[in-house]
Amino acid sequence: MLSVDEARAKLLEHARPLIETEAIAADAALNRVLAEPLIAEVTVPPLDNSAMDGYALRMADWAADKWLHVAQRIPAGQVGQPLTLGTAARIFTGAPIPEGADTVVMQEDCETRDDRVRIATAPKLGANIRRAGEDIADGQTVLHAGERLTAARLGVAASVGATELTVHRRLRVALFFTGDEIVLPGHPLKAGQIYNSNRAMLLALLQGLGCEVRDLGIVADKFDATVNALEQATRHADVVLTSGGVSVGEEDHVKAAVEKLGRIEMWKVAMKPGKPLVYGRLNKIPGADSDFLGLPGNPVSAFVVFCLFVRPFLLARMGAANTDALSFSVPAAFDWKRPGQRREFLRGKIEGGRAVLYPNQSSGVLTSAAWADGLVDIEAGHSVHEGDDVRFWPLSELLK
Ligand code: AMP
Ligand code: MG
Numbered sequence: 387m388l389s390v391d392e393a394r395a396k397l398l399e400h401a402r403p404l405i406e407t408e409a410i411a412a413d414a415a416l417n418r419v420l421a422e423p424l425i426a427e428v429t430v431p432p433l434d435n436s437a438m439d440g441y442a443l444r445m446a447d448w449a450a451d452k453w454l455h456v457a458q459r460i461p462a463g464q465v466g467q468p469l470t471l472g473t474a475a476r477i478f479t480g481a482p483i484p485e486g487a488d489t490v491v492m493q494e495d496c497e498t499r500d501d502r503v504r505i506a507t508a509p510k511l512g513a514n515i516r517r518a519g520e521d522i523a524d525g526q527t528v529l530h531a532g533e534r535l536t537a538a539r540l541g542v543a544a545s546v547g548a549t550e551l552t553v554h555r556r557l558r559v560a561l562f563f564t565g566d567e568i569v570l571p572g573h574p575l576k577a578g579q580i581y582n583s584n585r586a587m588l589l590a591l592l593q594g595l596g597c598e599v600r601d602l603g604i605v606a607d608k609f610d611a612t613v614n615a616l617e618q619a620t621r622h623a624d625v626v627l628t629s630g631g632v633s634v635g636e637e638d639h640v641k642a643a644v645e646k647l648g649r650i651e652m653w654k655v656a657m658k659p660g661k662p663l664v665y666g667r668l669n670k671i672p673g674a675d676s677d678f679l680g681l682p683g684n685p686v687s688a689f690v691v692f693c694l695f696v697r698p699f700l701l702a703r704m705g706a707a708n709t710d711a712l713s714f715s716v717p718a719a720f721d722w723k724r725p726g727q728r729r730e731f732l733r734g735k736i737e738g739g740r741a742v743l744y745p746n747q748s749s750g751v752l753t754s755a756a757w758a759d760g761l762v763d764i765e766a767g768h769s770v771h772e773g774d775d776v777r778f779w780p781l782s783e784l785l786k
Pocket of ligand 1 (some may be wrong): 565568582583629630631684685
């Protein structure tokens with residue numbers, strides 16, 4: 387069995403970044419992965435400008451008891467005249483500094499009378515001026531290939547005037563769910579059946595990553611049906627994702643079906659929940675070549691495996707350079723007296739600066755994941771005493 391870190395590293399090695407790119411409107415590019423660096427063709431800010439509402443002056447003209455004539459008024463969006471000797475300019479935040487001025491004094495530090503201004507305390511030369519290019523120089527690479535377009539990055543792209551961005555095309559993910567007991571919400575449940583919770587959850591997770599999703603529905607626990615579904619899935623998908631049927635029971639056909647159409651590269655990770663995670667490549671059908679990721683059927687296992695493995699894999703596949711999530715250590719508000727054979731990822735929350743656990747940690751209890759803000763990470767063979775530090779992986783990081 388691979389460790390969590392080994393498995394993740396191995397998966398990432400297999401993640402071939404998408405090659406095809408497309409130019410899209412910057413306004414529609416949130417969360418997409420930039421495929422080409424964005425190079426500024428302007429300077430930001432374009433001119434030296436005022437950081438305050440106040441008065442612009444030449445320091446050589448200043449004296450504590452001296453009244454300067456306010457010879458002009460420069461609101462944002464207008465360009466003033468060169469400052470004549472012994473004068474100041476009324477200036478507003480964002481307005482260009484007039485030629486000759488070297489300092490801005492905020493209005494709260496100025497005394498005014500009619501059209502004159504006096505500054506009692508010595509200003510600092512150069513104060514309150516935002517320099518041309520202090521944010522971005524002309525020719526500077528402002529965004530790099532492989533960066534996901536977050537709100538701040540889209541703001542930066544706009545600040546250099548970009549209207550279109552070249553991004554990797556969307557990743558196509560085909561999805562199906564194994565299990566004779568699984569029923570879609572909207573249908574009555576017969577004895578022995580349960581609703582398909584993984585579908586709603588995985589669709590949302592994939593949509594969150596900006597994938598193009600093809601849902602092939604529920605597939606019977608039969609070898610032929612599974613092979614057929616995989617065949618269909620590979621036709622249009624870069625990645626095929628399934629839930630259930632990856633254990634070693636007689637009703638689990640996914641692994642054999644994958645081997646028929648391709649090969650399995652790994653299938654067990656030393657973690658709880660989620661031990662069975664199948665990764666393979668579906669490339670035996672002529673013309674098809676998709677990655678395969680088989681998640682365990684237990685909804686919590688599927689969720690945790692998605693967070694820790696599928697998400698970084700898909701991001702890398704989408705061309706993202708950084709797939710890491712941040713975690714931190716925090717004191718436990720609980721005792722964990724049963725050291726496990728495998729590393730455990732418990733559903734938890736931070737309350738009052740300490741990690742608390744959902745009372746039922748069974749991998750079938752999906753309400754634990756709905757309740758949680760993160761996963762509490764406990765190494766194999768470790769027990770925890772209240773007050774000990776544990777590692778906490780916020781879901782906001784694992785799903786960003
Ligand atoms: P499996 O991995 O197929 O052995 O399934 C493990 C457990 O997860 C079983 O109790 C299944 O009924 C349950 N399960 C599998 N798929 C789903 C699903 N899509 N939604 C809810 N529960 C599921
Ligand atoms: Mg099953």
